[in-house]
Each structure stands twice: as structure tokens, then as C-alpha cells.
Amino acid sequence: MDTGLNGRRVLVTGASGGIGRAITAAFLAEGASVAVHARTEEKSVAVAEAMGAGCVPVFGDLGQAESATRIAEMTKARLGGLDILINNAGIYETAPIGKVTEADWDRTFAVNTKAPFLLTQACLPMMEGEGSRERSVLFISSTSDKDAAADHTAYNASKHAVRGLARCLAVELAPLGIRVNCVAPGWVDTPMADRWRTQYAAETQVDADIATDQMRAGSMLGEILPPEAVADMVVFLSSDRGRHITAQSVSVCNGTTHWG
Template identity: 35%
Template sequence: MSTSKVVIVTGASQGIGAATVQAFLARGHRVVANARSIAASDHPNLATVAGDIGDAQTAKRIAETALERFGRIDTLVNNAGIFIAKPFTQYTSDEYEAINGVNLDGFFHITQRAIAAMEQQGSGHVVTITTSLVDHANSNVPSVLASLTKGGLNAATKSLAIEYAKAGIRVNAVSPGIIKSPMHAPQTHETLASLHPVGRMGEMSDIVDAILYLDAASFVTGEILHVDGGQSAGH
């Protein structure tokens, strides 16, 4: 267990988050998994914390669970996010607040607590899932609130990487294209595949592999790693 890390994963009940949890567990790491609705686990290396990541008290419970059960926090995967694609003038105030609540408040509260613990250890890694739409706007997928929030997280990633570099804490992001996950109905896959220069959607394993790479890449910090089938390079 000397090489086993303690990893927090948000948005962990399905899709990329659930796949990330399983990947870290398969490598012998210990995981604290969070989602609004997530079942309790009897796995010795897995603790689950149900709750809204946008709520500061949820973040508090996640961090406390990691420290009390496993003794430290080595990696935080900020995966939780809300994505709503619609014309800018049609967003409602409720949608705006919900997206900001998860994408920004959720990032702020748990990252602040995780970095505080990492500072005490003198090491740690934060990786955040953003979106290639920040760099590659597409009129077929109008999504300004994703760009507003996830673009801010890309900028925060670089800022935190510099702020905490000498503290031994790395901060990176994975910027996906459109991934074949429960978010997208199968009948939409052909159209969504065509939005990528490589002609296919990404697999959840593509994003998990990127997270695992960044977690092991000790000389990489402040990186926005595009895993997007060429979208960020343009058409």
C-alpha cells in the first residue's frame, strides 16, 4: 500500500466518473467517490459520499471522509459538470445557476479543501475535466455557458499550477471532445462523430487514459490536454 494513492472523484456515479473510479481501484488506489445519488460501497478501498458538489458542506464531507478513512488526499479528479447546449438567449436563470453551481462552485469548494490537505503533505495533483468547445466553438452546438464556466476552469488550472508548483502540487486539465457516454443517446452518435476531424466520437476510456497519464506525469503541470479527435486543431 506504500504506492497506493488516495483519489477523490466527483460526478462518479456514471459515465467518465464511474470509469475513472474503477480504473484507480484496479491499480490498487483508494478512492472517495461523490455524486448526488451514489450507492454505499462495501469495497475496502472505496468510500462514497452522496451530495451536491456545489454545496460547500458536501465538499467538507468528501475531504473529511478521505482524511478520516484513508489518511490523506493525493489526487482530485474534478469530473462533475453540467452541460446544456442551447441558444444563448434561451438559457433560463435556473439553468445559469445550476451550471455555475456545479461547474464553478463545485470546483472551488472541493479543490480548496484538497489543496489545503496536499499542502500539508507537500505533494498532490488536481485534474479537471473541461471541454474542447472552449477552444473550438461550434454553431451546431451552441453552449456559451459551458465555455463561460469550463473556460474559466482552464484558466484556473494554469493559475493554480503556477501558484502551487513549489509546494509540490500539480494542476492539469483534460479537455474532451464529444464522448460516447450516457449523456448522448445512441441515435445521435453518427451526427456527433462527424463533428470530429478523425470521424468518430471519443470513448470513455480515452478520457480515463488521459487522467491516468497526467496523474503519473510528474513533470507536467498547467497542461490543458486536448482529447478531442482533432477538434481543437480545427476543421
């Protein structure tokens, strides 16, 4: 079935690896043009060149508030406008509540919550008034936007906030024909998951394979997601086939139960 994404203009943040790279590849396969974001110009250019035709590089440190406007301006200059915004970039840090510093809290919210808010705000002017073209804003959240877990106060709170942000934006932007959703992955086979596995194994003095088994045990299907599974849902929700879905956080998680 035709997704209607051919010729659409997409911005993917955090596109240098893992979920972001898989999302970029999935949109390119549907004939979209993609602005691939990375923190530095060197990395964004490398990603665009590696992904091939249809990609243009944009860059900026999303931990710095002023980057949002520059990224939006680069996207408009290089794509001519924007139909689909994928707020994918994020950080994952965990610690017991007594060890979470104010700097830890601020950094987590700056990247996971404030940055996608500011970038969405900066991109909206070029998404408005596109007539019948399907337009959407999508946040890569986490099952943590619904769940609770020990040692996850800052991270889970930031993802709960993203879910609330998306729902409010969905109400506000519906009259403009712009849909807003979240995709909430469980454990995904990415460098971020590898870092957690290494940290967990070191802290608990268990073998890395045991840490991996515990990640699998946290889902009903006993698997860790490939990034492409998340990308498939992102493409569906962004496409004409997802045109009746807005204000939702859709879990792609192998039936994750509870982690903590």
C-alpha cells in the same frame, strides 16, 4: 512502466457512471485507494460496493456550496488524507442565448466551475506537506474550454473558466509540489452524450442514428470516445510519468474540429 500510483489516495467526483466510473476503475487497477463521490449516500455506497475493494463512498450535492467541506472531511476520515483530486462532476445544457435564463447560467456555473473551485480549496490542506509523494489536482473539462459553438454560451463559458482556474492554481500550487491540469474530452460515449443525442434528434426531427453520425463527423478520426480513453489520460497525468506536466489542458478528442 510503473505509474507510482500504488497506495495513492484519490477522490473522484461524479463517479457513479460514464467517465467518473472509468476513472475510478483505472486508478483501482493501479493499486490506488479511491473515494467515489455521488450526489446521494445511497448512490455513492452502491458505486463503492460495485467497484469493490479499495473504494470508499463519499457524497454531497455539488450544486450546494456547503457540500465541499463535508466531502473533503469524509474523504479525510475514510482515506486518511488525499494525494490526487479528480474534479469530474459536471452538467451539460445547451440553449440559444435568448433562451438561457439567469437560473440556467447560475446552475451551470455552480456545478461546473464553482463546485470544483470550492472542493479544491477544501481539499488542499490535506494535500499539502506530503513530502515526495506525487500530488495533483485534475479537472475534467471539455474541448469546449478552447472552442466556441452556437447555443453553448453557458456551458462553454463555464469550461473556459475551469481552464483559467486550473492554470492559475498550477502557478500558485507549484511551490507546494502540487501539479494542476485539465483533461479536455470531445464526445464521449456516456449517458450525458445520450441525452444530448436524444434532445438534438427531437429538436431537429432527425433519426437518432443521424445525430450519432453528426457527433462522429465532428472529429478527424470519425469516432466517439470510450470513457476509458479519458481515464487513461487522467491516470497518466496523475502519475509519476506525468510529473513534468502542469498548467495544461490536454485534449482527448479524436481530433475534434469545430461543433456549431
